[in-house]
Amino acid sequence: MISIENLKKYYGDFPAVDDISFTVQSGEILGFLGPNGAGKTTTMKVITGYYPPTAGRVTVKGKDVVADSLETRQMIGYLPESTPLYLDLTVSEYLHYIAELRQIPEGEHAERIDRITTLTGLTDRMQQPLGQLSKGYRQRVGLAQAMVHDPDILILDEPTIGLDPNQIVEIRSLIREIGREKTVILSTHILPEVQATCDRVVIINEGRIVADGTPDELQSRFEGQAVIDLQVYGDGSDDTEPFNQVHGVVNVERMPDPEPNVHRMQIMAEQGTDPRGELFRLCVRKEWTLLGMTRKIQSLEDIFQQLTRSDAAHQQREEDAA
């Protein structure tokens, strides 16, 4: 449905999007996840035809968004991040205007607008000027606007930002509803949103894709990798090397501990292994006092944080360069 190949977008020298590729299948709700400034909005602006890409290619149903821009724009409904509206128009006037720009035949306007405003719960606000609407209602108008022409593809940039918790739940279920028939890309930096609404997640950081999969896949991919938090006391226990030698240990990091002479290690275990027993025996052999040892399974939240820490991104970049 949507295919993004080696997309790059530079603002001057700054790479906002740096060589990303992914595809979106028909009927999928794709969550585009990343911290602020990761390149989500830029990618969406390229797909919708607002910015031309610096390099790479984006196609929608096989049509290039630059060369066949008018056609791809007709297939897409777009809700920009700030939900810009003409504040002097009423809801009804605005939606009629959009319907005209979308070249919907005059005779169908009433029916289309009626359907879309019922879906978005705007029917009793039709004669109200947009400037008088609350943020939540403006967001609904933005969504209605994006769907007037019944597009196959919806691109929603942070659709729940600035809404109160009740509205967030409503908008999410609305997106779910819509997503049954349509292909949706929605961007967010809120993790539960992805788990609540999306079939698939692409995590992006500093202009690069760091993970791509279903929420469950991502969880299971990193789940096996448990983190063991270990506190130990004794001669030579401040050295990470003995821990590294234990079978199943991938990485050991020294963490600060408030107590003097207590050393705290964060130990990453290999998938499917549990080195806690070995670690215990190591301490016994070395005559160290084991003060504590806990194993943590990573949540999607941890995975996200781990993937989008900027030092992790730099590390990834160096690995790619090497």
Added chain:
Amino acid sequence: MNWSIVGAIFRKELKTYFGSPMAYIVLAVFLIITGWFFSLNLFKENMAHMRSLFDILPFLLVVFAPAVSMRLIAEERKSGTMELLVTMPVRDFEIVLGKWLAAFILYAVGLAATIVYVISIFSLGKPEFGPIFAGYIGLLLLGGTYMAIGVLGSSLSENQIIAFIVSFMISAIFAILVFSAMIMPPPLAELIQYLSTTYHFQSIARGVIDTRNVVYYLSLIFFSLLLASHAMGQRKFL
């Protein structure tokens, strides 16, 4: 070119003009100033003609047109609605043309109101009809040209004040080139005069609508709108 889209944009812009006090204020100011210039000479010279108005209007338009057109594109940039507009299946030139048309019609409404002056001089004396009619055609073309330059200025900035100043400067230069004869030797002056918007109006206002004058205005309108649509197509940070 899809005319139904041009029409949709035109109607929306016109609604915005007349839905706010702005159009009425601008029109009122326009009529007060033209009325003042008209009546001033009418009583002083005691002659029934439109000359005094036709002399001053070309310069009045240099201020009036940018004031009307400055918001057309700049405002959409500022408020972010531009992003929605250009991601619709709409060509940039259709947007620009629809917007220009709305500003032009607003101006034409103002100009139509000045026909009251024409009626009053016809009731007072026997002026020649030809030059007055031609003068109005010339004013439509001239105003349309300044509105197009106004759209161009508006496409260059998201700040309406900057848009106003840019359009005013460009229009003013075109308007005052007619005075080049005062400071330049004749052959060069003639050439430069020919580029002036005022010069072509003056020749129309003599009563003869020459194709060359019309073509001059239409090509200036087209060229300005084309530049405006290109400027609008250039997104930030390109």
